[in-house]
Amino acid sequence: MKLKDCYNFHDFRTLARRRLPAPIYNYIDGAADDEKSHRRNTISFDACDLVPNVLRGVKDIDMSVTVMGQKLEMPIYCSPTALQRLFHHEGERAVASAAEKFGTMFGVSSLGTVSLQEVRKHSNPQVYQFYFHKDRGLNNAMMSDAKKAGVEVMMLTVDTITGGNRERDLRSGFSIPFSLSPAGILQFVLKPMWAFNYVTHEKFSLPQLDKYIDMDDGAVSISRYITEMLDPSLDWNDVEKMVSTWDGEFCLKGIMSVEDARKAVDIGCTGIVISNHGGRQLDGSRSPFDQLDEIVNAVGDKIDVIMDSGIQRGSHVLKALSLGAKAVGGGRFYLYPLAVAGQAGVERALELMRMEIERDMCLMGCNSIHDLSPENLRFR
Numbered sequence: 001m002k003l004k005d006c007y008n009f010h011d012f013r014t015l016a017r018r019r020l021p022a023p024i025y026n027y028i029d030g031a032a033d034d035e036k037s038h039r040r041n042t043i044s045f046d047a048c049d050l051v052p053n054v055l056r057g058v059k060d061i062d063m064s065v066t067v068m069g070q071k072l073e074m075p076i077y078c079s080p081t082a083l084q085r086l087f088h089h090e091g092e093r094a095v096a097s098a099a100e101k102f103g104t105m106f107g108v109s110s111l112g113t114v115s116l117q118e119v120r121k122h123s124n125p126q127v128y129q130f131y132f133h134k135d136r137g138l139n140n141a142m143m144s145d146a147k148k149a150g151v152e153v154m155m156l157t158v159d160t161i162t163g164g165n166r167e168r169d170l171r172s173g174f175s176i177p178f179s180l181s182p183a184g185i186l187q188f189v190l191k192p193m194w195a196f197n198y199v200t201h202e203k204f205s206l207p208q209l210d211k212y213i214d215m216d217d218g219a220v221s222i223s224r225y226i227t228e229m230l231d232p233s234l235d236w237n238d239v240e241k242m243v244s245t246w247d248g249e250f251c252l253k254g255i256m257s258v259e260d261a262r263k264a265v266d267i268g269c270t271g272i273v274i275s276n277h278g279g280r281q282l283d284g285s286r287s288p289f290d291q292l293d294e295i296v297n298a299v300g301d302k303i304d305v306i307m308d309s310g311i312q313r314g315s316h317v318l319k320a321l322s323l324g325a326k327a328v329g330g331g332r333f334y335l336y337p338l339a340v341a342g343q344a345g346v347e348r349a350l351e352l353m354r355m356e357i358e359r360d361m362c363l364m365g366c367n368s369i370h371d372l373s374p375e376n377l378r379f380r
């Protein structure tokens, strides 16, 4: 099976599993505890069906959306994800370039492996995903660097106050730096091509953090970063100050309740991402799609509501937009393709997604995203 044989999420996932050492594949594929929320995230889209209209004279389909002041040529963007150069040596460079080609937004993680300044050279809108540190001076310095680099949207992740229990990673010993179990080491030996690419390309680093945090001998410890530097006492007052310091498009990622969505409006956020982190944090939490309707009804006219988690198909995108999401994000839908073939893989994933959305809009009788509404959906 090759890239050209991949037609959907499942094909990319199968090929990524073949190409990546198992500990890395499982880091992407895995989720928290029993992975129930992870599974529910996608299944929840089956709770309703699209109701098409016909004979609407569909031509020149326009799937562009405007979210948090950014025009996106397609309504799905690449959510921020950590450690991308571990998945493929092109890492964030591949994702930023592919997203630029398709005119959509991409997120750079605080745990990204290419600097936000380097990827900012692309012309498409860029999100910087931020973790809140105990050191307020450090937060301000990082925000100021992002502002100077020209980042359009600040996205504070609020569902990682502590790490999720990812048992696949515990079993394989996946961590940064690697401290693999013997079985985990064997999995790397079995994928020599990945190992060859890893050692023959630029040394692994976390440039968003390197500048600020003294890492022993250059060995980056993510767990040390999370436990020692991030602030578990983060509250709404802290975020309100951060929103005012940033003074621009500011979004909270990981909102799940109506109460929190209302607070986000009150403190001046311009967007929220309803997300359970792809099921990687609180297992048993509700799926974002299940939660979308009540949050849109409460705050949809006051703030841009976005959702991520579980999106695999164009029809999932259209269901979320029909319920009032302004755009959607996805992680694994571009990470498996990245692992499979770098930029070419991400481009193929975006192209297939674009074609699915276009075809489905055509079949739904929609010329533009504005034609979608809850009227297009029936819950079973």
Ligand SMILES: Cc1cc2nc3c(=O)[nH]c(=O)nc-3n(C[C@H](O)[C@H](O)[C@H](O)COP(=O)(O)O)c2cc1C
Residues within 6 Å of the ligand: 027, 028, 029, 041, 079, 080, 081, 082, 109, 110, 111, 129, 157, 253, 275, 276, 277, 278, 279, 280, 308, 309, 310, 311, 329, 330, 331, 332, 333, 335
């Ligand atoms: C491998 C991986 C790494 C991730 N890293 C981050 C991160 O650094 N920061 C963050 O806010 N979210 C991170 N996420 C969550 C994504 O931004 C997004 O919420 C999630 O992938 C959506 O679910 P989906 O993969 O089902 O589309 C990560 C997700 C994955 C799969």
